Amino acid sequence: LTNEELYRPNFHFTPKTGWMNDPNGMFFYKGIYHLYFQYYPDDTVWGPMHWGHATSKDMITWKEEKIALYPDEKGYIFSGSAVVDVNNTSGFGSASNPPIIAMFTYHDIIKDKAGALDYQSQAIAYSLDEGMTWTKYEKNPVIKNPGIKDFRDPKITWDAIHNQWIMVLAADIETKIYRSSNLIDWELASAFGKNLGVHGAPWECPDFFPIKVEGTTATKWVLLQSINPGGPNGGSATQYFIGDFDGKTFSLETSFANDLKQVEGLWIDYGKDNYAGVTWANISAADGRKLFIGWMSNWQYANKVPTKAWRSAMTIPRELKLITVDGHYRMVSEPVKELDNYISKTIKKKLLTIDKTTVIADKEAIDMSSLDIRFTMNGLKEDNYDFVLSNKANNAIHFGINKKDHYFYIDRKNVSQTSFSDDFAKNSTKAPIASNFNSIDVRVIIDKTSIEIFYDNGKTVMTEIYFSDKPMESLSIVQANSDFELKNLVINQIAVK
Numbered sequence: 201l202t203n204e205e206l207y208r209p210n211f212h213f214t215p216k217t218g219w220m221n222d223p224n225g226m227f228f229y230k231g232i233y234h235l236y237f238q239y240y241p242d243d244t245v246w247g248p249m250h251w252g253h254a255t256s257k258d259m260i261t262w263k264e265e266k267i268a269l270y271p272d273e274k275g276y277i278f279s280g281s282a283v284v285d286v287n288n289t290s291g292f293g294s295a296s297n298p299p300i301i302a303m304f305t306y307h308d309i310i311k312d313k314a315g316a317l318d319y320q321s322q323a324i325a326y327s328l329d330e331g332m333t334w335t336k337y338e339k340n341p342v343i344k345n346p347g348i349k350d351f352r353d354p355k356i357t358w359d360a361i362h363n364q365w366i367m368v369l370a371a372d373i374e375t376k377i378y379r380s381s382n383l384i385d386w387e388l389a390s391a392f393g394k395n396l397g398v399h400g401a402p403w404e405c406p407d408f409f410p411i412k413v414e415g416t417t418a419t420k421w422v423l424l425q426s427i428n429p430g431g432p433n434g435g436s437a438t439q440y441f442i443g444d445f446d447g448k449t450f451s452l453e454t455s456f457a458n459d460l461k462q463v464e465g466l467w468i469d470y471g472k473d474n475y476a477g478v479t480w481a482n483i484s485a486a487d488g489r490k491l492f493i494g495w496m497s498n499w500q501y502a503n504k505v506p507t508k509a510w511r512s513a514m515t516i517p518r519e520l521k522l523i524t525v526d527g528h529y530r531m532v533s534e535p536v537k538e539l540d541n542y543i544s545k546t547i548k549k550k551l552l553t554i555d556k557t558t559v560i561a562d563k564e565a566i567d568m569s570s571l572d573i574r575f576t577m578n579g580l581k582e583d584n585y586d587f588v589l590s591n592k593a594n595n596a597i598h599f600g601i602n603k604k605d606h607y608f609y610i611d612r613k614n615v616s617q618t619s620f621s622d623d624f625a626k627n628s629t630k631a632p633i634a635s636n637f638n639s640i641d642v643r644v645i646i647d648k649t650s651i652e653i654f655y656d657n658g659k660t661v662m663t664e665i666y667f668s669d670k671p672m673e674s675l676s677i678v679q680a681n682s683d684f685e686l687k688n689l690v691i692n693q694i695a696v697k
């Protein structure tokens with residue numbers, strides 16, 4: 201099999217050629233989801249950043265479009281966001297043709313190389329053709345660098361509660377919150393996070409938005425805040441904070457502040473490969489979802505993974521929700537429902553009592569490289585429940601639930617391609633099990649080079665990539681010390697043309 205046949209995902213976005221990192225500028229308009237991304241077209245390693253562009257009707261099937269933003273004399277085009285300026289507050293468009301406004305970081309590479317500190321500033325561009333072509337604002341930057349080395353990744357949201365645009369920016373070890381009435385003039389409102397959450401490396405790629413608390417009429421504000429390195433399993437990861445926003449200042453929910461004293465951060469995803477994820481702008485109130493996508497890699501090894509023509513994929517798009525569990529606020533995420541439209545075949549099994557190694561699915565019955573598998577595990581004890589996705593060439597990725605020692609895990613040591621980086625598979629990765637249970641719902645999304653596991657309706661998520669020499673052939677559960685039930689098994693084939 202060619203590198204392309206082995207490693208190009210079936211249903212996760214990848215650029216045709218070149219290097220990709222963070223998702224940028226996502227907005228929804230006139231039935232189209234737009235995804236821009238950190239892009240270097242001339243090589244498969246990180247380089248002078250552009251914004252690549254792709255469009256989709258459902259976030260699953262993507263069409264790659266022309267490059268949206270090119271680097272220029274002011275610098276590389278680093279991460280940022282885009283909004284639909286519905287009321288033309290910026291004046292760049294008209295009421296009948298609202299402009300799309302993108303805000304990004306200029307990374308001035310000449311200043312950077314000369315040893316200056318103030319090489320990152322914020323700039324805008326506008327599109328009058330629904331995001332297809334862009335004009336950079338002639339008076340850029342709109343926010344100059346105040347002498348902070350890491351000062352980047354502006355994420356704008358329309359704050360309907362306080363009737364203003366707000367923008368969050370990663371500024372060294374905190375998040376700065378700005379506000380504006382016209383998307384051009386920005387006022388610094390406050391800063392958040394200096395002594396909160398996980399630190400030790402610059403914060404990157406924040407997102408800040410209101411969200412309904414499931415099952416109530418209350419609204420809370422969520423700050424997503426990526427950090428690299430500093431993730432729970434090393435390298436890149438995205439922590440979150442929950443609180444209230446008065447239009448200027450974000451203050452942590454008391455119970456959440458207390459929770460943070462017990463753990464090393466709370467994370468959107470505990471796997472190694474979900475970074476810099478943010479949400480789509482301009483989702484209609486009628487839809488009301490918070491739709492998220494992340495970069496499915498990690499700076500520890502992103503530049504070295506064994507793909508040839510391109511590097512990196514995005515995660516499956518996810519819907520984020522805010523729930524309360526016994527008085528604690530938690531973010532949960534699950535694949536967007538649009539994925540269901542691509543189910544081409546389903547195998548269902550009612551009940552299996554597992555008392556020895558049991559095959560859940562194999563290539564005789566279904567193509568193992570494109571699956572959405574769901575089941576419930578019942579009667580769990582203080583045991584280890586080990587799932588193995590493998591092939592006859594002895595490539596195997598293990599994942600599961602170690603109830604005895606209270607963690608979920610993924611172990612990719614025995615998937616053939618690991619030597620490109622010590623950080624890739626040296627340790628198995630873990631997510632804490634916070635509460636006791638003897639029954640749990642599990643959903644596993646498998647593509648050619650990725651596995652995304654959603655435990656307990658997305659309360660704990662683990663996303664990781666893998667590279668095997670041969671396609672995977674079966675998924676089994678290895679015998680635990682005691683019998684248990686695997687119920688309501690649904691194995692869906694995902695087919696994306």
Ligand code: FRU
Nearest residue numbers: 222238278279352404405476
């Ligand atoms: C995060 C990041 C951003 C930056 C971009 C550069 O992965 O480091 O902070 O804007 O990538 O490509």
